[in-house]
Structures are given as C-alpha cells and as structure tokens.
Amino acid sequence: MVKTRVIGEVILKLENVSLSFGGVQALSDVSLQVRERQILAIIGPNGAGKSSMLNVINGVYHPQQGKITFKGRTRTSMRPHDAAAMGIARTFQNIALFKGMTVLDNILAGRNLMMRTSFLEQALYLGRTKREELAHREKVEEIIDFLHIQAVRKTPVGRLPYGLQKRVELARAFAAEPELLLLDEPMAGMNLEEKEDMCRFILDVNEQFGTTIVLIEHDMSVVMDISDHVVVLDFGRKIGDGTPDEVRRDPRVIDAYLGPTQAAPYHEKELFHGM
Amino acid sequence: MIYREAGQFKATYSADQALFPIRQDQVGVAILLVIAYIVVPFVGNDYWLGSIFIPFLVLSLAALGLNILTGYAGQLSLGTAGFMAVGAFAAYNFAIRVPAIPLLLNFALSGLCAACVGILFGVPSLRIKGFYLAVATLASQFFIEWLFTRVGWFTNYSTSGVISAPPLSIFGHSLSSVWSRYVLTLAIVTVMALGAKNMVRSSVGRAWMAVRDMDVAAEVIGIRMLRTKLLAFGVSSFYCGVAGALWAFLYLGTVEPQAFDLARSFQILFMIIIGGVGSILGSFLGAAFIVLLPIFINIGSGMFGHAFRADTITQIELILFGGLIIFFLIVEPHGLARLWRIGKEKLRLWPFPY
Ligand SMILES: Nc1ncnc2c1ncn2[C@@H]1O[C@H](COP(=O)(O)OP(=O)(O)OP(=O)(O)O)[C@@H](O)[C@H]1O
Numbered sequence: 100m101v102k103t104r105v106i107g108e109v110i111l112k113l114e115n116v117s118l119s120f121g122g123v124q125a126l127s128d129v130s131l132q133v134r135e136r137q138i139l140a141i142i143g144p145n146g147a148g149k150s151s152m153l154n155v156i157n158g159v160y161h162p163q164q165g166k167i168t169f170k171g172r173t174r175t176s177m178r179p180h181d182a183a184a185m186g187i188a189r190t191f192q193n194i195a196l197f198k199g200m201t202v203l204d205n206i207l208a209g210r211n212l213m214m215r216t217s218f219l220e221q222a223l224y225l226g227r228t229k230r231e232e233l234a235h236r237e238k239v240e241e242i243i244d245f246l247h248i249q250a251v252r253k254t255p256v257g258r259l260p261y262g263l264q265k266r267v268e269l270a271r272a273f274a275a276e277p278e279l280l281l282l283d284e285p286m287a288g289m290n291l292e293e294k295e296d297m298c299r300f301i302l303d304v305n306e307q308f309g310t311t312i313v314l315i316e317h318d319m320s321v322v323m324d325i326s327d328h329v330v331v332l333d334f335g336r337k338i339g340d341g342t343p344d345e346v347r348r349d350p351r352v353i354d355a356y357l358g359p360t361q362a363a364p365y366h367e368k369e370l371f372h373g374m
Numbered sequence: 375m376i377y378r379e380a381g382q383f384k385a386t387y388s389a390d391q392a393l394f395p396i397r398q399d400q401v402g403v404a405i406l407l408v409i410a411y412i413v414v415p416f417v418g419n420d421y422w423l424g425s426i427f428i429p430f431l432v433l434s435l436a437a438l439g440l441n442i443l444t445g446y447a448g449q450l451s452l453g454t455a456g457f458m459a460v461g462a463f464a465a466y467n468f469a470i471r472v473p474a475i476p477l478l479l480n481f482a483l484s485g486l487c488a489a490c491v492g493i494l495f496g497v498p499s500l501r502i503k504g505f506y507l508a509v510a511t512l513a514s515q516f517f518i519e520w521l522f523t524r525v526g527w528f529t530n531y532s533t534s535g536v537i538s539a540p541p542l543s544i545f546g547h548s549l550s551s552v553w554s555r556y557v558l559t560l561a562i563v564t565v566m567a568l569g570a571k572n573m574v575r576s577s578v579g580r581a582w583m584a585v586r587d588m589d590v591a592a593e594v595i596g597i598r599m600l601r602t603k604l605l606a607f608g609v610s611s612f613y614c615g616v617a618g619a620l621w622a623f624l625y626l627g628t629v630e631p632q633a634f635d636l637a638r639s640f641q642i643l644f645m646i647i648i649g650g651v652g653s654i655l656g657s658f659l660g661a662a663f664i665v666l667l668p669i670f671i672n673i674g675s676g677m678f679g680h681a682f683r684a685d686t687i688t689q690i691e692l693i694l695f696g697g698l699i700i701f702f703l704i705v706e707p708h709g710l711a712r713l714w715r716i717g718k719e720k721l722r723l724w725p726f727p728y
Pocket residue numbers: 120123124125143144145146147148149150151152192
C-alpha cells in the first residue's frame with residue numbers, strides 16, 4: 100500500500116489516564132499519542148477497555164485520573180458536545196443511529212454544529228434557512244455518493260440491514276467534517292466484501308481529507324493492512340504500542356492473545372494469517 | 375396508478391426539499407385549503423362552525439403543541455391543559471389590564487407566557503425521563519389549576535371563577551359572528567401548522583428527533599441537551615398557550631380553569647396517540663377523530679331511534695376510546711397518519727399488488 104499523506108504533529112495526547120466503574124478498573128494508567136493524519140488502531144481482547152478509551156477521548160466517560168490534550172488544549176475531561184465542537188466525531192460499537200429518522204436526516208444531523216440559523220428563521224423557512232438547508236443537503240449528497248447509499252436516502256434507518264446501518268453511522272460521523280474520527284469496531288459483523296468496502300472508505304477518508312482516525316478492530320488482517328500505528332490493551336493496561344510490524348512481533352502482545360505458554364513464532368503465523 | 379410521482383423527476387435538491395414535493399400532494403393541500411377557507415364558511419351553519427370546526431381546529435393546535443414535545447422531542451407530558459390555561463388566563467389579563475392591545479399581539483404574548491411557564495416546568499426533563507417526567511408534568515398541571523382557582527388576581531377577583539371574554543375585534547372588525555371567529559381560528563392554525571412543519575424539517579427538528587431517538591449519540595454529534603429540550607418545551611407550550619387563548623376567547627367565550635383540567639390533557643394525549651405521534655398531519659387527524667366520534671355515535675344511536683340513554687352513550691364513547699387507544703398503542707404506534715401513508719403507498723402501486 101502506498102500512502103501519499105504525511106503524518107503530522109501530535110494532535111491527541113492521553114497521559115496516565117485511569118478510569119474505573121465501582122470495582123472494575125476499565126483503564127489503568129494508559130498514555131498514548133495520536134498524530135495528525137495517522138490511522139491508529141486499538142486492539143485487545145474483549146473487555147480490555149478499548150471502547151472505554153474512545154469514550155474517554157470524546158467525553159462520554161470522565162476518567163478519575165489523567166490528562167487529555169487535544170489540539171493543544173488540555174483538560175481532565177470534557178462534555179461530548181464540547182468534543183464535537185472541537186472536531187471529534189465517532190461511531191459506536193452498538194450502532195447508535197436515530198432510528199426514527201431517514202438516512203438523509205441522520206447524516207444532516209451530523210452537520211448540526213455547522214447550521215447557524217435560529218429556530219425562528221427555521222419556522223419561517225425563508226432565505227437564509229432555505230439556502231443553508233440546501234447547501235448542507237448538497238454536501239450530504241456528496242457523502243451519500245461517496246458511501247454508495249443513494250438508494251436508501253429516504254428510508255428510516257431502523258429498517259435498514261446491519262451492514263448499511265454501519266455505513267450510515269460512518270456517514271453521519273464523517274458529515275461533521277471532523278479532524279479526529281473515532282470508529283468503534285466499524286467492521287464488526289460484516290462479511291468479507293462489506294469489510295473490504297469499509298476499509299476502502301476509511302482509507303479514502305483518511306487520504307482525501309487528511310482526517311486522523313482512531314479505530315478499534317478485532318480482525319488482525321484489517322488492522323495490519325490499514326493502520327500506521329497500533330496500541331494494544333489488555334485488562335485496562337497498555338501492553339503494546341508501535342507500528343503493526345513491531346506490535347506483531349512483541350512477545351507480550353502474543354502472550355496476551357495466546358497465553359504465555361505458547362511458542363511464539365509458530366502461533367504468530369496463525370494469529371496474523373491472511374496478511 | 376393515480377397517486378404517484380412517476381415522471382416527476384426532481385432536477386434539483388431544492389425541488390426535493392419543497393414543502394410538498396409530490397404534485398398530487400400539492401393539489402390535495404390546495405383543495406383542502408379551498409374547502410377550509412371558502413366552502414366550509416359558506417356551507418356550514420353556526421352550529422357546525424362554532425361547535426365542531428372551531429373546537430376541532432383549536433384542539434388540533436394543542437395536539438400539534440404536544441406532538442412537538444412528545445412526538446418529535448420524545449418528552450412525555452401530561453401538562454398540556456395546564457399550559458393552555460396559562461395562555462387563556464394570560465390573554466384575559468392582557469385584555470382587561472391593557473385594553474388597547476391588538477388581539478393578535480395578545481395571543482402571541484399569551485403564547486409567550488405559556489412558553490416561559492413550559493420552559494420552567496421543562497427543567498426537570500434534564501434529569502428525569504419517561505414515566506417520571508410524565509409525573510412531574512402532572513404536578514405542573516395540578517399546580518397551574520390550583521393557581522388559577524385560588525389566586526384571585528388572575529381572575530380579576532371574580533366570585534364565580536367563570537369570567538366572560540371581552541368583546542373581540544381585529545383590525546377594527548368586530549368578531550361577533552361565528553363565521554369570522556372560524557376564519558380567524560383557521561388562519562392562526564394554518565400559519566402555526568406551517569411554522570411547525572418548517573421547524574421539524576430543519577435542523578431544530580432534527581435535533582429534537584435526535585434527542586428522542588438516542589440521547590447519547592445526539593450529544594456526541596454536538597447537540598446540547600439543555601437547550602434542545604427546553605426549546606422543545608418552550609415551543610410546545612407556546613402552541614398550547616395560543617390554543618388555550620383561542621379556546622377561551624374564540625370558542626367558549628369564557629375563561630374558566632375547569633376547561634383546562636387533567637381530562638383535557640389526557641384528551642390531547644389521546645389525540646396524538648390515535649392521530650400519530652411525531653406527525654403534523656396526525657395532530658389534525660387525531661383531533662378530528664376525537665371531536666367527530668361522539669357526533670357519529672350520536673347519529674348512530676339516532677338510527678336506533680334513540681334507544682340508548684345519554685349516559686349509556688357516554689359510556690359507549692369511553693369504551694370505544696379505550697379500545698382504540700390500546701389498539702393504536704399495540705398495533706400502530708404511528709396512528710392514523712401512518713395508516714394514511716400506507717394507504718398512499720398502496721395507491722402508488724395500484725393496480726399491481728406489488
Ligand atoms: N458504563 C459502564 N459501567 C460499568 N462498567 C463498564 C462500563 N463501560 C465499560 N465497563 C467495564 O469496563 C471494562 C472495559 O469495557 P470496554 O467496553 O471498554 O471493553 P472493550 O475492550 O471495548 O471490549 P469489547 O471488545 O467487548 O468491546 C469491562 O469490564 C466493562 O464491563
């Protein structure tokens with residue numbers, strides 16, 4: 100794979116973040132850095148704290164300890180809508196679309212922060228509102244074309260099959276024109292063809308718009324294929340951090356996945372098959 | 375294949391975003407407006423205009439208000455009649471304390487008063503949801519009823535608690551005829567329904583629906599809970615407040631707290647359940663249904679030579695309502711508006727079954 104884009108400065112930095120729910124330690128003392136235009140993958144077994152990590156980054160969860168720096172601004176925690184206003188968008192592990200709304204309205208809702216007219220102007224639907232709705236509609240249609248969901252634009256999302264819903268959710272996040280896009284298992288439950296499509300979209304978004312992407316994925320071949328950098332979590336701790344190649348060879352990572360007694364070189368092939 | 379958009383290709387997104395993109399709908403709405411504005415006032419007698427069409431329109435407006443809050447923004451409320459009462463009493467007090475006030479301005483200000491009260495009672499919605507929020511709004515209903523029955527200032531210390539609305543005029547024309555009151559009600563309701571339709575098809579409406587469908591995701595895309603929910607309470611109560619003022623001034627001609635009791639709140643809730651939760655059209659269908667049902671039952675009993683006693687008829691009405699509400703809640707939560715849409719879709723395919 101040839102990547103033409105240039106990895107930039109550090110855009111997001113987590114320092115010594117710890118998060119617990121009652122007795123459960125979801126994250127302990129995790130630090131990581133994400134650079135501009137990078138695709139960073141977070142991997143780890145079930146319950147490792149991957150989703151919690153994304154929730155901390157965009158303010159859904161508030162860590163008990165640690166600092167988060169995004170675009171040079173440091174804060175211990177923030178509200179999700181502040182994160183959105185600063186340019187962070189995301190998708191969820193269990194699709195979180197607005198089920199009663201059409202595909203078009205879902206994606207348009209993703210751009211709500213860019214809409215400036217007041218509700219009174221909208222009630223009259225004159226001049227400014229009309230122009231605004233139209234301008235955003237045109238942008239949204241570009242995204243719809245980009246993700247090949249033209250045929251369902253007027254369908255309520257609740258009626259769409261799972262794979263398409265995942266795509267619409269990506270479209271909604273992408274519609275916000277974010278600087279940082281957080282994707283929680285965007286390919287879970289998809290067949291090979293759908294996965295390939297999704298990989299293509301993610302790479303295109305990254306390449307064409309320079310969007311920084313943090314994604315969680317279980318499929319190792321996908322991770323190794325599209326990410327520049329991999330962070331490995333296990334029981335809330337960071338046990339690996341490096342390029343896909345480095346992480347693949349890291350004995351601690353192999354242990355976490357296969358248990359310490361296994362002979363690494365042999366199972367490495369097994370684990371990372373399909374590369 | 376009478377109802378279809380075949381051949382009506384939309385060359386631009388702006389055509390697709392028009393209020394009624396399909397030509398048959400445009401024609402239908404135009405016909406409806408002609409009937410409402412021209413045919414009904416000429417054909418209808420005072421009984422039909424004053425006792426059926428005016429209450430139907432006013433209750434539609436209240437249902438529209440509740441639908442904005444419950445159907446679009448997902449916040450359950452049992453305080454609808456309370457907010458109507460605020461509108462009615464505000465209108466009365468503006469009228470007697472500032473006699474020079476123009477009628478339309480009075481209605482608008484009364485709506486604003488109701489909006490403020492609605493926002494106030496909407497504050498708990500930030501912490502509580504669903505059933506518990508319904509109970510909180512129920513408390514607002516009781517509180518407002520109590521306020522207007524007990525605090526004499528609001529009724530200008532009238533002893534009976536029932537006060538008649540002052541004589542009305544608009545732009546110098548007296549509104550003494552039923553006909554003129556019907557047309558005024560219709561005009562106000564048309565404008566406000568259009569406003570509601572416009573709001574729900576632009577970003578404020580999408581924000582309401584987003585909060586309704588998935589509040590965590592709504593916050594994550596940058597929607598502010600506080601502002602969005604309170605705006606829904608405000609706009610909804612504005613509609614209910616204006617409806618209350620119209621109910622008192624243009625329909626009853628009297629201002630009385632009893633007209634806005636809990637039963638009224640439930641009646642309006644039933645309207646949106648039967649008509650369609652989250653549908654502008656549904657608010658009207660539901661109101662029409664509930665206003666007309668007793669009349670049809672009456673006619674029906676007339677065909678049996680009035681064999682039933684009046685209280686039996688009331689009970690038949692209640693049983694029918696109860697049954698229908700259960701039916702719609704279970705079988706068709708989107709109400710008559712949804713059945714209408716399904717009907718249209720069938721018509722689009724007709725005469726082919728698929
Ligand atoms: N809201 C919550 N309340 C209580 N416990 C939570 C909450 N969210 C996460 N946890 C706990 O934190 C730990 C990490 O969960 P998390 O969802 O981050 O894991 P994950 O790596 O995303 O797992 P998976 O691969 O299954 O998605 C788990 O033990 C989980 O039970």
